[in-house]
Amino acid sequence: MDKSTFETKSVINGPMHAALKHDSAHKHVTGSAEYIDDIPEPAGTLHGGLGLSDRAHAEIVSIDLSAVKAAPGVIWVMTAEDIPGFNDVASTGQHDEPLLATAEVQFHGQPIFAVIAKTRDQARRAAKLAHIEYSDLPHWTDIDTARANNAPNVIEPMTLKRGEPETEIEKAPLRVQGHMYIGGQEHFYLESHIAMAIPGEDDEVTVWSSTQHPSEVQHMVAHVLGVANNAVTVQTRRMGGGFGGKETQGNQFAALAAVAARKLKRAVKFRPDRDEDMSITGKRHDFRVDYDVAFSEEGLIHAVDATYAARCGFSADLSGPVTDRALFHADSSYYYPHVRLTSQPLKTHTVSNTAFRGFGGPQGMVGGERIIEEIAYAVGKDPLEIRKLNFYGLRGSGRTVTPYHQEVEDNIVARIVEELEASSDYQARRQAILEFNENSPVIRRGIALTPVKFGISFTMTAYNQAGALVHIYQDGSIHLNHGGTEMGQGLYTKVAQVVANTFQVDIDRVKITATTTGKVPNTSATAASSGSDLNGMAAYDAARQLKERLIQFAVRQWKVAREKIEFLPNRVRIGSEIVPFDTLVRAAYYDRVQLSATGFYKTPKIHWDRHAGRGRPFYYFAYGAAASEVSVDTLTGEYLVERTDILHDVGKSLNPAIDIGQIEGGFIQGMGWLTTEELWWDARGRLRTHAPSTYKIPLASDRPKIFNVKLAEWSENAEPTIGRSKAVGEPPFMLAISVLEAISMAVASVADYSVCPRLDAPATPERVLMAVERLKAME
Amino acid sequence: MHEAIRFILNGEDVTLGDFGPTETLLDYLRLRRRLTGTKEGCAEGDCGACTVLVGRLTELGLRYESVNACIRFLGSLHGTHVVTVEHLAGDDGTLHPVQQAMVDCHGSQCGFCTPGFVMSLYGLWLSNVAPTRADIESALQGNLCRCTGYEPIVKAAEQVSASRPSALFDPLERDRTEIMAKLWSIRSEMETIVVKKDGAHSIVPASVSALTDILAEEPDATIVAGATDVGLWVTKQMRHLDPVIFINHLTELQSIASDETGIAIGAGVSYTQALDTLSDELPAFGRLIDRIGGQQVRNMGTIGGNIANGSPIGDAPPALIVLSAELTLRTHAGRRTIPLEDFFLAYGKQDRLPGEFVEKVFVPRPAKDDHFAVYKISKRRDEDISALCGAFSLTLDGDGKVENIRIAFGGMAATPKRARHVEEALLGKAWSWGVISAVRDLFDEDYTPLTDWRATAAYRSLAAKNLLTRFFLETAGQPQELRRFELEEA
Structure with a gap:
């Protein structure tokens, strides 16, 4: 034991x-x-490679794997027929996601077979040697084409409604209709997916999975193995x-490795190449x-009616709750007196x-903030004024109820x-930018201050x-062990702090x-920002029980009243003794x-009736705001982010260093989504x-x-x-929505701020330039 | 002839004679040496998770450069010192100052990119005692982090450069003399090396003249200098290459010299090696180089390779074409020199004969009053491939009329290509806004660009015209290019 045990100190480390x-x-x-x-591989470890569909939508007419099987180093080629249990890794229980495709492929890159070889290089090379004949079926990859083809929904849509939107939307003095495209995003976790399975005795298998x-x-592994x-x-x-990319998407690699490991009685590792990872994971x-x-001449929102259609891909996966959450955040931070919001989770x-x-949630909020922009340009005000005018009110204001x-x-x-408006000197800087733009023919600047309210x-x-x-x-x-996983967010550190503190x-x-x-069994995904809320509390519960047992023991052993027992840093005061x-x-x-103790926690107060669109889905909200300033080149659409100021609410921070890291990293990731990250x-x-x-x-x-x-x-909190x-x-x-809107303001300057730029995301230089041209033509 | 290469790996002398011509340094480190601190993030030289330092002898002495181990072939390591993240901390576990700064500034979250960042920062730390923010960002252009948003990493770089502890703390400073002696000894014993494995050959020629002899016998061999393109043929397309001739060690091809006639750039000169000279002579070209690849790619990639691979989106060729650069090609039989623009025949086809290699590019010195500019447009400012890249060179006569103009673009056609119609329309005319506006649309005669994931045809066409506008404004003393850092900062 380290010597600190005997030191007298006023506070513990951590x-x-x-x-x-x-x-x-x-x-x-x-x-x-x-x-x-990096884990040392057991002797004889084999490696998997994947044979992928070369069609977006097709029937598989025939598969010839003879060249694959004959390739150097190949031990086994696995198809759907080799799966001992269910050929299904759908996390929702909808059975719409085969581990390996059988009669039909539904996206380009869908896995059809797996090669198990002595080396990863051999497996990858062999996987390219299959001869597969397809018979093409009609395919569509984006939302508009999906709609044009009457594509089905991958899950029942949801509607949130409050008030009388159908009639009230006619009643306000002003009304704007429009639409917006918001691009997707690749997670780009630096470590690609990976799984290694080691078979055990009887029907056992142990899987290391990212x-x-x-x-x-x-x-899922049990389901696939039967x-x-x-x-x-x-x-x-x-x-x-992880960033959500490893919530359900790791299932397939773990299941493939486990099936091969059980079959071959060897350790099997699957690590897709980056290109494969990006092609075959959601x-x-x-x-x-x-x-x-509909809104007043001052810009006060009266009624909103919006449809959120999503490119869901070929199966449901988490598209139901994702499109639901888009609707939960379509209000951003604003009170909608009359509202109807509908999701459309489209199959592609x-x-x-x-x-x-x-x-x-981000897509929901970007839509909500676009509505604010529309109003601002329609009434000729700074979008920030419109934001403030429409914020949810405090209790008793009559403006506190969400669309759900x-x-x-x-x-x-x-x-x-x-506070952020003051600390970022927003008003003076906005004024300076307006003046700058008047005298700058090519380079234009923009600034935007946008809020965040996110349901937890x-x-x-x-x-x-x-x-x-x-x-x-x-x-x-x-x-210490708990059900949360560590993907860099510092969860393990925070939970350890809770235990050390206790x-x-x-x-x-x-x-x-x-x-x-x-x-720890039956755990939830480390997701929905809930890691430290849930696991911190569960660990606290376990530690609290142990502490109580130690107190009771001390009461018995030292024969003192429990009030006389106090946990000091690394020592315990028991009566007069330390x-x-x-x-x-x-x-x-x-x-x-x-x-030894197990701890458990369940979040109180929450309930949700999806069918009725009513309940309390969120325990609380987290808030924040960001002000960003950009420069835009109106000849090319290129831009620079000059400055961002952020004020963010993490309640009473468990670890300010880690929380600042999450804020900075989250902002930059969001900025990437809305600017340069484009899926094509x-x-x-x-x-x-x-x-x-x-x-x-x-x-x-x-x-x-x-x-x-x-x-x-x-x-x-x-x-x-x-x-x-x-x-x-x-x-x-x-918080990164501030960057998109700052670019939008710079674009708006070319038409003297008279037209909403309707800048879609991601705002690549191309989209920015095209918006500039559109506005110039309208002037 | 030798049958093994020799290099130093961290503190160990390595003689290696059993490797294939396309075996990567990353696989060697991870699979054969279990040095798993070096990570594979993308296997295409774009994320930097595999960054290691490679020390090599140059005219300036022993120089350590960050490189991507994922696209670095083993055959290119003869006579070098490979340094991985495992070499930094002291034997007692004491962190290197660069590592300590990353810990202190909370520079890691998931940690997967971290060893690569540590190595890039280490490369900067070794070469620059007082880096500016621009230097730091430039050194980190080839490293992706998805967690931190980079702020703490940049702070770590600033912190560690501000307080430099004793040199003895650093393993490379400590062992420098010994390492140099070993590398000199390897070089002085240089003979052509041929390594055979499973019937495939890696060839490391002893000299340029040995290279010409080998190419005479193996005219279809793949010549690899920086491997920043060829590396991907292997890691992504899984091509079999045999034989492969490695030329990155041939210092004869790595001289860059300028005199009153122009700048002569050896084909093996890396972007990094070219940066200082080109920045001094042609500042716009220098700024372009800073936007080619990341630091690791600039350390490996060569201007000669950027030409020889004939890519329609190579960034150097448009600038070199408008500067009237000449290319020298060499074989066993001799040399020939052609205008660079004639080298690019069609998509994927260059005027390079079997057995021929690019030896040198010569850039004639522009006249003092000539205007030269090159503008790269990409989705992301740094470490991206051009959507389009336009280069302009202009000579005005005494009356402000266009005496000579050359305009070339990458990304607009199957090869880097001149805008002949626009040039012709401008020749002899007044260099004025009216004339520019009138001729802009002639770009549509010169180019029929494609739509792909980098840009649509419509954007490429419009942006090309607008770049002519930008060039005009710049010559009129109104530079409009957005720059993250002003020149004095950089």
């Missing part, structure tokens, strides 16, 4: 609310942090990024928003789209925006539960261990006190932006030249969350 470093930072910088591809949802991988869940163990120490949904808004012949940070009939009870958006909780109520397992060993060291021990006494389905923590633990062990399919339905050479995420040189990020330090903190994973992503 309490809650401290700006601790990421627990793996030291390992990251030395290259010793172990990702799945997944945000080990329990689902476990259930064995009980208890035969499968899934382990995840860390991912090289992305953020693209949307088309059709809106109709593209890879099935999936979770991605914000989960439809949840009351906004913790509204701080006005304060956040007001899984809208699938059952997912709002978590478990943890905490052991204290005889030497006083603590073993026992009042230094955090280095807490060993953070890999997530495994064998220790006992080192590990001494107390060892004594408790000899007294046969159970030093060709006429054959092939995704042609399938690698970093063609798909452009932001670089260091794309971030704002001046970047001021602050936490709203006065904020505390109104609900009793862990340490009164708030979730931080997704909300900052939407």
Whole structure:
């Protein structure tokens, strides 16, 4: 035990609310942090490669795999017929997602067979040698073509309605109708998907999977193998990024590796090449928003009617909850007196789209902010004025009910925006920009301040539960395990802080261990920003129980009243005695006190009736605002982000350093989505932006030249969350809408701000230039 | 003739004689040496997760450069020092200052890109004691991070350069003399190396004249300098290449010299090596180079390779064409020199005979009052491939009339191509806004661009015309190009 045990100190290392470093930072910088591809391979490990569809939609007429089987190093070629259980990895239970295609392929790049070879290189090369005959069927890859073909929905659409939108929309003095395209986004986690399976005895298999949802991988592997869940163990120490892309999409690689491992009785690893990963795993949904808004001459919204249509891909995957969440955030931060919102989750012949940070919320909000822009240009005001005019009110204002009939009870958006407006010097800078633009023929500037209000909780109520397992060993060291996964967001660090804080021990006494389905069962995906809310509370629950047992033991052993027991840093005051923590633990062990506990948490208050479109889907809201300034070249559409100021609400931060990192990173990722990241399919339905050479995420040189990020330090969660903190994973992503709108203002300048630029996303230089040309022509 | 290459890997001397011509350094490190700190993110030299340093002897002495191990073939490592992330920390686990700064600034989240960033920052730290923000961003152009938003990484770079601890802390500073001696000794024993594995050949010629002899016998061999293009033929298209001739070690091809007649650039000169000279002589060209690839690609990729592969979207050729550059090609039998623009015959087809290689490009010095500009347009400003790239060179006579004008574009046709109709229409006319407006649309006679994932045909056409406008404004003293950093900062 380290000597700090006997030191008298006033605070422990690593309490809650401290700006601790990421627990793996030291390992990251030395290259010793172990990702799945770094684990020493068991002797005889085999490697998988995938044979992919060369058609967007076709019947498979014949498959000739003889050349594949004859290729050097090939051990086995696996097709759907070789799957012992169910040929299905649909996370929704809709059975619409085969692991390997059989009679029909539904997107270009869909896996048809797998090659197992001695080396990864051999497997990849062999997979190219198949002769597959197809008979083409009609295909469509985008929303408009899907509509033109009367494409089915992949899941029942949802409608949110409040008031009398059908009639009230006729009654306001002003009305605008329009539509907007919002592009999708590739996750571009730096570590591609990977899984390694090792067969065990009987029907067992252990799978190392780069997944945000080990329990689902476990259930999927069991389903595909046709064995009980208890035969499968899934382990995840860390991912090289997830962002939602590893919520359901890892299922296929884990299942393929497990089937091959069981069959061949060898360890099998699947690691797709980056191009394959990008072609065969889902992305953020693209949307088309059709809106109709009625408002007063001042710009006060009276009624909104909007349809959110999404490119869902060939199967449902998470498209239901994603398109639902788009509607939940179509109000952004604004009160709509009369509203109807409808989703249209369209089937397309593209890879099935999936979770991605914000989960439809960003698309919902971009649509909502477009409506604000339309109003602002229609009434000739700064969009910020229109925003403030339409914010949800405080309790009792009569302007607090959302389109889904949840009351906004913790509204701080006005304060956040007001503070940021002052600290960013918004008004003076906007004035300076207006003057600059008057005298600058080519380069134009723009500024925008946009708010964020993001609902926290899984809208699938059952997912709002978590478990943890905490052991204290005889030497006083603590073993922590919970159902959350670490993808870089610092969850392990935050939860360890909770446990260290509860026992009042230094955090280095807490060993953070890999997530495994064998220790904590039936876990939820680490998603919906909920990781620390749920797992922090579950770990706290386990630690609290153990602490209580130690207290009761001390009461018995030392014969003191429990009020006389106090946990001090690394030691415990018991009456007049001070006992080192590990001494107390060892004594408790000899007294046969159970030093292991499971913890559990379920989010209170929430409920949701999707059919009725009513309930309280969110436990609370997280808020924020950003002001961005850009320069745009109106000859080419190129732009630079000059400055961004952010004020963001994380409640009482569990770890300000990690939270700032989430805000900065989320903002930049959101900025990429709305600017340079463009997915492009060709006429054959092939995704042609399938690698970093063609798909452009932001670089260091794309971030704002001046970047001021602050936490709203006065904020505390109104609900009793862990340490009164708030979730931080997704909300900052939407701060980037300020960049899109700042570019939009610069574009608007070419028509003297008289026309809404209707700039679609992503605002590539091309889209910006074309918007400039459109506005010039209208003037 | 030798049958193995020799290099240093971290602290170890390596003699390697069993590798294929397209085996990558990354696979060697991860699969054969279990040095798993170096990661594979994309296998195409675009994300930087596999960044390592390669030290090589140049005219300036031992120079360490960041490179992408994923597209670096083993055959290109003879006589070099390969440094991976595992080499940085002390034996007692003490972090290198660069690593410590990344920890202190919260520069890692998921950590997968981190070793690559550490190595890029280390390369910068070794070569630049007081980097500006522009230098830091330039050094990080080839490294993608999806978690942090980069702010803490840039701060780490600033912090570590501000306080440099003793050189002894650094393994490369500490062992520099010894490493140099070893590399000199490898070079002095240079003979042509041929490594055979599974019937495929890697050839490392002892000299340029040995190269000509080998090419005479193997006229269809693949010549690899930087491998920033050929690397992808292997990792993405899984092509079999045999034999492969590696030329990146041939310092004879790496001289860049300027005199009153112009600039002579050896075919093996990397973008990085060319940067200083070109920035001094032709600032616009220097700024273009800073937007080609990331630092790792600029360290590996060569101007000769950018020409020889004949890509329609290569960035250097349009600029070189308007500068009237000449290309020298060489075989066993001798040399010939042609105007560069004549080299590009058709898509994927160049005027290079079997057994011939690009030896040198010569850029005549523009007259003092000539105007030269090159503008690259891409979705993302840095480390992207051009949607289009336009180059302009203009000579005005005493009356402000166009005496000579050359305009060439990449990304607008199957090859880098001149805008002859526009040029002709401008010749002899007043260089005025009225004339420019009148001739802009003639670009439609010169080019019929394609629509693809980088841009639509409509955008390419419009942007090409607008770049002529930009060039006009620039010659009129109204530069309109957005620049992230002003020149004095860079």
